[in-house]
Amino acid sequence: MQRRLFLGSMLGAAASGTPLARAIAAAAATPISGDLPATRLGGGETVLSRAAVREFRASLRGPLLLPGEDGYDRARQVWNGMIDRRPALIARCSGPADVVSSVEFARSNDLLVAVRSGGHSTSGQSVCDGGLMIDLSAMRGVRVDPRAKRAWVAGGSLLGDLDRESQFFGLATTAGTVSHTGAAGLTLGGGFGRLGRRLGLACDNLASIDVATADGKVLRASSNENRDLFWGMRGGGGNFGIATAFEYRLHDIGTTVLGGPIIYPFSKVREVLDFYVEFAQTIPDELNVDCAIVAPPGGKPAVILEVCYAGDPAVGEKLIQPIRSFSKPLVDQVKLMPYLKLQSGGDEANGPGRNYYIKSGFVHDVDPALFDTMVNGFTPDPGRATVMLLQQLGGAIRQVRPDATAFPHRNAQFDLLVLGGWDDRTQNDYHRTWIRSFWSEMEPYTRGYYFNTQIGDSQAQVRANFGDNYSRLVKLKDRYDPGNLFRLNANVLPSSSASSASSG
Numbered sequence: 001m002q003r004r005l006f007l008g009s010m011l012g013a014a015a016s017g018t019p020l021a022r023a024i025a026a027a028a029a030t031p032i033s034g035d036l037p038a039t040r041l042g043g044g045e046t047v048l049s050r051a052a053v054r055e056f057r058a059s060l061r062g063p064l065l066l067p068g069e070d071g072y073d074r075a076r077q078v079w080n081g082m083i084d085r086r087p088a089l090i091a092r093c094s095g096p097a098d099v100v101s102s103v104e105f106a107r108s109n110d111l112l113v114a115v116r117s118g119g120h121s122t123s124g125q126s127v128c129d130g131g132l133m134i135d136l137s138a139m140r141g142v143r144v145d146p147r148a149k150r151a152w153v154a155g156g157s158l159l160g161d162l163d164r165e166s167q168f169f170g171l172a173t174t175a176g177t178v179s180h181t182g183a184a185g186l187t188l189g190g191g192f193g194r195l196g197r198r199l200g201l202a203c204d205n206l207a208s209i210d211v212a213t214a215d216g217k218v219l220r221a222s223s224n225e226n227r228d229l230f231w232g233m234r235g236g237g238g239n240f241g242i243a244t245a246f247e248y249r250l251h252d253i254g255t256t257v258l259g260g261p262i263i264y265p266f267s268k269v270r271e272v273l274d275f276y277v278e279f280a281q282t283i284p285d286e287l288n289v290d291c292a293i294v295a296p297p298g299g300k301p302a303v304i305l306e307v308c309y310a311g312d313p314a315v316g317e318k319l320i321q322p323i324r325s326f327s328k329p330l331v332d333q334v335k336l337m338p339y340l341k342l343q344s345g346g347d348e349a350n351g352p353g354r355n356y357y358i359k360s361g362f363v364h365d366v367d368p369a370l371f372d373t374m375v376n377g378f379t380p381d382p383g384r385a386t387v388m389l390l391q392q393l394g395g396a397i398r399q400v401r402p403d404a405t406a407f408p409h410r411n412a413q414f415d416l417l418v419l420g421g422w423d424d425r426t427q428n429d430y431h432r433t434w435i436r437s438f439w440s441e442m443e444p445y446t447r448g449y450y451f452n453t454q455i456g457d458s459q460a461q462v463r464a465n466f467g468d469n470y471s472r473l474v475k476l477k478d479r480y481d482p483g484n485l486f487r488l489n490a491n492v493l494p495s496s497s498a499s500s501a502s503s504g
């Protein structure tokens with residue numbers, strides 16, 4: 001209950017704007033000539049002098065955008081159109097040196113900090129009201145060494161950048177299912193994708209990360225250097241610093257996969273779900289099958305099994321034969337196709353700017369009553385795209401121990417999501433209320449949740465969701481970010497804040 005209230009008030013504030021956000025919006029109506037109101041790290045207001053802002057701007061190679069300036073409104077937009085926040089300053093970093101200057105400016109002025117790469121945080125953690133938005137989205141670039149099977153990826157790159165350059169050499173690593181998602185946020189929180197059962201999470205495929213820390217250093221974290229930081233950055237999100245570059249291990253998968261959707265009418269939903277859950281347990285790690293129940297706005301609902309087999313097509317055809325024969329589909333679009341095409345096939349349907357709301361949780365053992373709840377509660381709406389997704393996990397994800405990286409949810413079978421997307425902002429409350437209420441019926445069948453789709457609404461929840469890894473994460477936080485500069489995330493509290501929070 002508390003969790004829902006918190007989220008509701010957070011999103012409400014985003015929609016209506018805090019007093020400070022309104023002051024910043026008002027300031028935008030006139031050219032910036034005076035001092036700049038801003039939000040302190042711990043909340044409350046501060047004022048930045050014009051001279052300090054000018055000096056900061058001069059220290060950057062990329063542009064520093066203030067309210068009212070060209071590009072400011074575009075730069076503060078993130079994927080979820082429901083998020084409408086106004087940072088006091090947006091540093092559009094051109095490289096790690098700009099990131100460090102921004103970190104130092106924020107620290108010395110005690111500013112709230114948001115870190116943005118792909119901007120796909122559904123709850124809008126990458127943009128803040130009144131603080132400094134450290135924006136890496138201009139830092140895109142991928143270099144692949146096909147012999148070493150490595151990709152070096154700049155911190156603001158999108159998954160499509162990584163896939164495209166890797167596929168040029170017939171290589172790939174696990175990346176998410178929508179190509180305009182940021183590599184940074186996805187990888188730091190874990191990273192599921194169509195190749196995950198075969199190759200592990202995106203974070204399992206990291207060889208090293210360059211991290212700009214709160215004290216203004218850039219550290220290399222890998223299994224040889226700063227090993228504790230490397231452990232924490234793989235699943236611990238942006239808690240310990242800003243990732244300015246990633247080094248991924250790549251794998252030979254070729255450029256073609258057997259993939260695509262098989263679509264069934266909604267009348268067969270229960271039959272499909274029952275088949276799916278049995279089938280999913282029998283298939284090898286090379287095959288990934290996700291199951292979605294979808295209802296486009298005003299359209300007919302349907303059930304989709306989406307296949308991706310990266311291996312010998314003849315073997316793949318045999319493996320998916322049961323899907324083709326258990327029931328007659330409406331459409332069967334599974335065929336040999338470029339992996340890149342499969343990876344970008346959902347880009348438009350999940351495009352930026354619409355209002356979105358998501359709830360999710362991990363399913364470990366499927367209780368048939370969950371399917372009853374899913375089927376009975378699924379309610380299409382003419383004004384909303386309604387999606388319920390079972391993203392298949394297991395395989396190589398499960399082969400890694402829960403304490404080997406900061407990502408603990410290794411044994412889940414599926415990530416279950418309910419997602420709504422709509423255009424009419426006046427209906428935000430209505431759609432959110434439906435999703436929350438529907439989710440409250442399904443949540444009891446889940447255990448733990450994915451920080452990349454919801455950060456958690458209380459400290460107790462964050463702690464519980466990191467499980468046994470939490471105490472080690474607190475030690476890391478104490479070491480790398482004792483002032484909790486990086487807090488807009490699934491926040492691990494440093495011991496100093498945790499003890500003052502518990503004594504307060």
Ligand SMILES: Cc1cc2nc3c(=O)[nH]c(=O)nc-3n(C[C@H](O)[C@H](O)[C@H](O)COP(=O)(O)OP(=O)(O)OC[C@H]3O[C@@H](n4cnc5c(N)ncnc54)[C@H](O)[C@@H]3O)c2cc1C
Pocket residue numbers: 078079114115116117118119120121122125126136155156175176177178181182183184185186187188189190191192193237238239241242243244350452453488489490
């Ligand atoms: C359409 C869509 C599809 C998705 N599909 C998948 C999927 O298939 N698999 C999956 O696992 N997840 C998926 N996700 C969830 C996705 O992993 C998260 O939304 C992720 O946070 C996106 O990363 P980003 O860089 O775009 O986000 P941002 O909004 O830029 O950042 C998200 C969080 O990461 C932090 N952060 C961002 N960049 C850095 C950095 N360089 N260093 C340190 N911290 C940083 C931010 O501060 C914020 O807390 C999807 C999300 C969307 C919206």
